[in-house]
Amino acid sequence: MKSNLEKAVLNNIAWCEIVCETLHKEYTSNGQVWRLLSEAPPFYPDIITSTKKVTTSEVVDFMGDREILSIKDSYANLELQPAGFNRLFQAEWIFHPSVATPEPVDAYWRVIEKEEDFKKWTSAHGSEQVMKNTLLGRNDVKIFIHENEDGISGFIANSGADAVGISNVFSNGYTEGDLWSDIVHLVSTVFADLPMVGYETGDDLIAARSSGWKTLGPLNVWVKS
Numbered sequence: 001m002k003s004n005l006e007k008a009v010l011n012n013i014a015w016c017e018i019v020c021e022t023l024h025k026e027y028t029s030n031g032q033v034w035r036l037l038s039e040a041p042p043f044y045p046d047i048i049t050s051t052k053k054v055t056t057s058e059v060v061d062f063m064g065d066r067e068i069l070s071i072k073d074s075y076a077n078l079e080l081q082p083a084g085f086n087r088l089f090q091a092e093w094i095f096h097p098s099v100a101t102p103e104p105v106d107a108y109w110r111v112i113e114k115e116e117d118f119k120k121w122t123s124a125h126g127s128e129q130v131m132k133n134t135l136l137g138r139n140d141v142k143i144f145i146h147e148n149e150d151g152i153s154g155f156i157a158n159s160g161a162d163a164v165g166i167s168n169v170f171s172n173g174y175t176e177g178d179l180w181s182d183i184v185h186l187v188s189t190v191f192a193d194l195p196m197v198g199y200e201t202g203d204d205l206i207a208a209r210s211s212g213w214k215t216l217g218p219l220n221v222w223v224k225s
Contacts, residue, residue: 008197014160085222093216099188124152166198180211
């Protein structure tokens with residue numbers, strides 16, 4: 001049985017695969033390391049480690065012929081400076097169990113179904129060049145939007161690896177503590193009985209933890225020196 005940390009790592013890889021498929025980018029995996037076969041989309045890594053057992057030398061060996069610019073060290077246990085990388089940032093994997101009886105949330109929340117709402121969301125999030133509208137046709141992806149006179153907030157939930165991944169969380173005119181609490185109830189309604197996972201840093205991590213999310217362990221993102 002997979003631990004919650006393993007579910008978080010594997011769900012994140014599943015999300016990266018979804019994004020790459022919408023952009024017609026191919027990828028491969030050897031069971032320990034996941035790798036793109038061409039240039040990564042903006043804000044996404046070229047390589048992701050999928051197990052704590054993999055070594056730095058095994059990651060380097062799996063890089064292939066093309067230049068690798070970024071690596072997500074999912075268990076923060078690699079030393080990649082000798083391979084020419086610097087640590088860009090460290091984040092924490094987070095977890096929240098599903099809620100059996102979700103509470104009502106702000107009425108301005110909705111799941112995006114229309115192209116016009118998708119354009120609003122990507123414009124507010126700044127991801128027009130990465131997120132494609134083919135995401136709207138998938139049963140394993142739901143894009144949530146909160147829109148009122150104060151602005152647009154939102155996030156993405158994707159099911160995979162026995163969990164629901166929460167990513168691309170952003171807030172405009174919405175209290176972050178309320179946002180992370182609403183996420184739990186919204187996702188528990190749409191993806192019942194599946195735990196929620198993701199990773200965050202800084203104020204978003206603080207807001208999530210204050211809303212009942214637990215940390216599972218660190219990850220590092222490394223970039224080419």
